[in-house]
Amino acid sequence: MLNNILIAFAIVLIIEGVGPMLFANKWQKFLTNLSQQPVNQLRATGGVLVTIGLVSLLYLL
Numbered sequence: 001m002l003n004n005i006l007i008a009f010a011i012v013l014i015i016e017g018v019g020p021m022l023f024a025n026k027w028q029k030f031l032t033n034l035s036q037q038p039v040n041q042l043r044a045t046g047g048v049l050v051t052i053g054l055v056s057l058l059y060l061l
Contacts (some may be wrong), residue, residue, distance in 0.1 A: 020027045034042075
């Protein structure tokens with residue numbers, strides 16, 4: 001079980017690292033735009049992503 005979690009975490013790190021590695025300038029502009037969004041919008045987006053992730057995880061298990 002722990003091994004599977006560590007593998008999943010490693011895959012997330014690889015996927016998250018591809019953007020900044022290959023498209024550093026665009027990634028920087030994206031983060032600048034993201035940092036200027038209202039806090040409530042960021043929280044709502046985060047909540048939606050967490051909900052989608054949890055539903056997906058429950059469906060796959």
